[in-house]
Amino acid sequence: MPNLADSFDTVLAAVQVSAAALSTDASAFASLGDDELLAAQRSLASARRAIDASAAAVAGEIAHRSRPELGYAGLAQRSGFRTPQKLVQHETGSTAREAGGLVSVGGMVRDAASPVDDQGDSWMRPVGRAVAAGTMSIEAAKAIRSGLGAPAEGVTLGQLADAVVSLLSLDLDADAMFRRGRELRDDLDEAGIVDRERAIYQARAVRRSKRPNGLNRYIIDADLESTAFLDSLYDSMTSPRRGGPRFVSDDDRAWAAGVEADERSTEQYVHDGVLQLLRSATLVADADTRAIVGSRVPAVRVLVAVDALENDAGHGRLEGVDIPVSLSTVQRAVCSTSTVAIDFFTDQPLNVGREQRLFTKRQRIALAARDGGCMWPTCDRPPSWTEAHHTRQWKRDHGSTDIADGILLCRHHHMLLHNNGWEIVRDPAGFWLVPPPGVGVDQAPIKLESKCAALRDLRREAGG
DSSP: OOOHHHHHHHHHHHHHHHHHHSOOOGGGGGGSOHHHHHHHHHHHHHHHHHHHHHHHHHHHHHHHTTOGGGGGGSHHHHTTOSSHHHHHHHHHTOOHHHHHHHHHHHHHHHHHTSOOOSSTTGGGHHHHHHHHTTSSOHHHHHHHHHHHOOOBTTBOHHHHHHHHHHHHTSOOOHHHHHHHHHHHHHHHOTTHHHHHHHHHHHTOEEEEEEOTTSOEEEEEEOOHHHHHHHHHHHHHHHGGGTTOOSOOOHHHHHHHHHHHHOSSOHHHHHHHHHHHHHHHTOOSSSHHHHHHHTTSOOOOOEEOOHHHHHHTOSEEEETTOOSOEEHHHHHHHHHHSOOOOOOTTOOGGGOOTTSOSSOOHHHHHHHHHHHOSOOSTTOOOOGGGEEEEESSOTTTSOOOOOGGGEEEEEHHHHHHHHHTTOEEEEETTEEEEEOOTTSSSTTOOEEOOOOOHHHHHHHHHTTO
16 A cells, blocks of 8 residues: 555656646737636636645645754754744745745644644634645635734634634625724724734834845835825826726826836836925925826825714724724824715715716715725725716706715726626615626626725724
């Protein structure tokens, strides 16, 4: 009877032969229909997950044989490497990050095969089992672990185990899995928001290091508010080159045309623009700053429920940033800037009906707070890169410019919707994306969910 090593080598040899038979000529796939092409991609992903599961299991065993208590007798150190991650990196030719992830998930796979106990990361065992079964990718498993974090005061193993079960029921990519995991952790650990915000604030830094050419490199590790500001600045400066909105003023159109025609690369343009802003030491909308960011001066919007401010309980959000901020940060922002109250249940005073086609500035603020960015599934474009779409179209349906029938879409998805026969409809449950004929299963509508974390908080607290 062949031993495991012989069987393993035999199976891998067969896999290698089969893989060699797969075409890598891009032109060979040109004859496939759309459904066949996507089916091929899914099949390859499934095969890769199966191979990755074995790779993780091997990496987990390497890490076990290199555990710290073994010292120099451990496999990694006996092989001349300081850590099992370094050994796996050497054997696989991967990056340090990839090797570290393989070892981490390998530990989950190994633990999943061990007797269940109440210690350590037993709550992650279902994730290890999913990887071993080939139903979850290495990256998705890492995303769950990073998003949920570790047990802490007020967050029990049972709560984390329930969160894992919830995440495993979702069909999400690794990035979306991380975001949802972090949302679940924030929901569980309200008290920890202040501590996490403080830790990020304490870690803020501008670091200087030497580049190979001898000049200095400046690296910014920003706190939450500064990150939101820098993101807004970057988006404002680069939007003409990255699918920014078309419905803007004549001055902004002229500015956008100048940015698109500029011979500098986007990275060079941002570098020169930021330095010019720093030299001018002002962010008011004068001629100098308008030449860099247009009339949309970078701004940070703080979103918070009125009840949270009145009761001094809860947290707020910075528009475009997933991590919540403490009420003390919100209150400081309210004291230093003007505020705009948005009532999601009585938005009629902002409606303008058929008086004008374009949504007003105040309507745009309300839509940004409600939608949180482009509402197309999987799109991550922020509100500043979106256009307001009439779900009851202005010309075809004689629709009105009202908040209830407006929805934010980035330029790409707005044009895709109009040009490819997609529709967005609204009912009491919200907005639904209806595929054109031939796309999706029986044109089943897709529920559109707000990207705004603050609105999600509001609905959760309201029990909706």
